[in-house]
Amino acid sequence: MTTHTKRDSPVVAVYAPIGRDGPASADLLSRNGMNAVVCHSVAQALQRAETDADAIFIAEEGLFGHDLESLSTWVNQQPAWSDFPFVVLTSKHQQPAVAAWRQRMVAALRNVSLLERPVQGITLTSALKTALRGRHRQYEVRALLEARERASHELEALVVERTSELEKANLELRTQMDERAHIEETLRQTQKIEAIGQLTGGIAHDFNNLLMVISGGLDMLDRRADPERRKRLMDGMRQAAQRGSALTRQLLAFSRRQSLAPEAVDLARRISQMRELLDRSLRGDVQVRQQFAPDLWPVQVDPGELELVILNLAVNARDAMPEGGSIVLQACNAPDEQVLGRRGDFVRLAVTDTGTGIPAEVRSRVFDPFFTTKEIGKGSGLGLAQVHGFARQSGGTVWIESEYGRGTSVILLLPRAEHAPDQIDEVEPANDRALDASAGSVLLVDDDVEVAALVGEMLEHLGYRVTHATSATAALGTLTNECKVDIVFSDIMMPGGMNGVELAKEIRARELGVPVLLTSGYAEVAQQSAAAEGVQILAKPYRLEELATALREAIEGAGAVVG
Numbered sequence: 001m002t003t004h005t006k007r008d009s010p011v012v013a014v015y016a017p018i019g020r021d022g023p024a025s026a027d028l029l030s031r032n033g034m035n036a037v038v039c040h041s042v043a044q045a046l047q048r049a050e051t052d053a054d055a056i057f058i059a060e061e062g063l064f065g066h067d068l069e070s071l072s073t074w075v076n077q078q079p080a081w082s083d084f085p086f087v088v089l090t091s092k093h094q095q096p097a098v099a100a101w102r103q104r105m106v107a108a109l110r111n112v113s114l115l116e117r118p119v120q121g122i123t124l125t126s127a128l129k130t131a132l133r134g135r136h137r138q139y140e141v142r143a144l145l146e147a148r149e150r151a152s153h154e155l156e157a158l159v160v161e162r163t164s165e166l167e168k169a170n171l172e173l174r175t176q177m178d179e180r181a182h183i184e185e186t187l188r189q190t191q192k193i194e195a196i197g198q199l200t201g202g203i204a205h206d207f208n209n210l211l212m213v214i215s216g217g218l219d220m221l222d223r224r225a226d227p228e229r230r231k232r233l234m235d236g237m238r239q240a241a242q243r244g245s246a247l248t249r250q251l252l253a254f255s256r257r258q259s260l261a262p263e264a265v266d267l268a269r270r271i272s273q274m275r276e277l278l279d280r281s282l283r284g285d286v287q288v289r290q291q292f293a294p295d296l297w298p299v300q301v302d303p304g305e306l307e308l309v310i311l312n313l314a315v316n317a318r319d320a321m322p323e324g325g326s327i328v329l330q331a332c333n334a335p336d337e338q339v340l341g342r343r344g345d346f347v348r349l350a351v352t353d354t355g356t357g358i359p360a361e362v363r364s365r366v367f368d369p370f371f372t373t374k375e376i377g378k379g380s381g382l383g384l385a386q387v388h389g390f391a392r393q394s395g396g397t398v399w400i401e402s403e404y405g406r407g408t409s410v411i412l413l414l415p416r417a418e419h420a421p422d423q424i425d426e427v428e429p430a431n432d433r434a435l436d437a438s439a440g441s442v443l444l445v446d447d448d449v450e451v452a453a454l455v456g457e458m459l460e461h462l463g464y465r466v467t468h469a470t471s472a473t474a475a476l477g478t479l480t481n482e483c484k485v486d487i488v489f490s491d492i493m494m495p496g497g498m499n500g501v502e503l504a505k506e507i508r509a510r511e512l513g514v515p516v517l518l519t520s521g522y523a524e525v526a527q528q529s530a531a532a533e534g535v536q537i538l539a540k541p542y543r544l545e546e547l548a549t550a551l552r553e554a555i556e557g558a559g560a561v562v563g
Contacts, residue, residue, distance in 0.1 A: 009035040014026045015057075023038060042062060055086070081142040090114050113127050221233055263303065271290065278314050286327060292329075295333065297333050300417040305390050309390050317408070440463075441465040446491045456468060462544070485514060486514075488514055489517050492530075500516075508533070
């Protein structure tokens with residue numbers, strides 16, 4: 001159906017084939033402001049409806065004999081907005097056949113008004129004007145539908161445009177995020193390089209001092225005959241070696257490469273045993289006080305790492321009090337605390353000083369690795385990072401409370417132990433004489449000649465006969481050649497494709513029946529595999545007494561298994 005435009009004079013198609021009904025009706029409609037067009041057939045009237053007519057006025061006799069099905073088809077094919085109006089002039093005939101036909105005609109035309117002859121002029125014009133008003137409402141509906149469709153198309157176009165813009169913006173954002181990630185990674189690498197520089201200065205300074213004490217002491221031993229002076233030199237070298245071991249433990253704890261061995265620890269007793277060490281590490285103008293709750297719970301931590309943490313915090317507190325002051329070690333129970341996503345019982349340990357305090361802009365960085373406010377060579381920046389790593393690895397936490405100019409408190413929450421700590425007997429110092437030479441024989445496996453020479457001396461001093469092999473392969477060859485030994489004492493990290501753990505596995509696979517004791521300065525690399533094999537690891541550096549105990553336990557343990 002052709003789209004009709006709004007006109008000042010609506011068009012009415014008129015079809016009345018008998019007499020002068022057609023021309024008379026058209027004349028009447030024209031006088032009442034309607035453009036009446038006389039048609040000569042139903043098809044012509046429908047054609048005008050397709051083009052420009054707004055309504056059809058038709059006499060029912062013009063429809064007699066016409067196919068009502070075709071009329072119904074035309075009506076049903078109109079657009080959704082259209083319901084074309086028909087005004088039909090009927091007669092008074094009420095015969096059943098005519099009445100039935102009129103019912104079918106009304107159903108076919110659908111929007112139809114019936115006017116019965118004789119009809120007055122005002123009735124005809126008013127009926128058609130009503131039909132035309134209805135038709136004009138349909139045109140308005142059509143206009144609204146078309147406007148809605150245009151708006152829909154415009155909205156779809158706008159959505160497509162906005163989607164395209166959004167995709168472009170997302171692409172730009174992803175590009176910016178990738179660039180930012182690249183810049184951040186570059187910055188992290190730069191910070192690592194800067195941190196390595198800071199680490200190099202502090203660690204190199206500390207180790208050079210330790211090496212100076214050891215190398216100078218060794219040089220002076222041959223030049224001093226006085227036993228007192230020789231003893232002082234030996235004590236200094238031992239202390240330097242212990243400091244070097246502690247510094248290495250700091251590095252490993254910071255990098256989380258050193259496995260902790262937590263056990264139940266009596267905090268008050270352990271710190272009391274450290275008083276001599278603390279007094280030697282602090283100045284005379286720094287006083288240390290302890291305030292421990294009488295019912296203090298034991299804590300589940302690595303005792304060696306705990307001592308290192310206390311020493312680090314005490315030294316930091318000392319450095320923060322250049323004019324002297326006091327350090328208070330306080331501990332109390334902290335039941336039902338929420339730490340690291342779990343709730344439980346903890347012990348609160350606080351190390352408080354009366355020093356200069358920490359400025360707010362520095363406070364947030366104190367646990368950062370390598371961060372230090374000390375001069376180059378005066379500190380590696382690992383102390384508080386090691387404290388943080390120890391607390392988190394132990395299942396606790398740590399934080400700092402400080403006010404610039406009024407001191408600092410470092411507070412740790414350490415997990416409560418489920419049982420009381422074991423009572424450890426005091427270890428008697430080893431006698432400086434050679435032990436009984438019947439201790440047994442050891443196959444020593446180490447690729448470092450100097451280390452092997454020193455360890456061989458220690459083993460011989462303990463009364464062992466020593467056979468040396470420079471690799472795991474050489475050690476297997478020695479054992480295959482029926483060399484009788486009581487234990488294999490091997491380094492873990494060795495060249496040649498087979499490490500100490502693999503050597504222990506091979507000895508067990510060949511059923512040679514020899515116990516194995518491993519040693520390493522970096523035991524974490526093989527800790528799990530060694531534990532799976534049931535092999536003990538003695539961490540370097542170790543003292544003579546520790547070596548003797550480890551060898552004895554390994555030999556006795558193997559004997560118990562065989563028995």
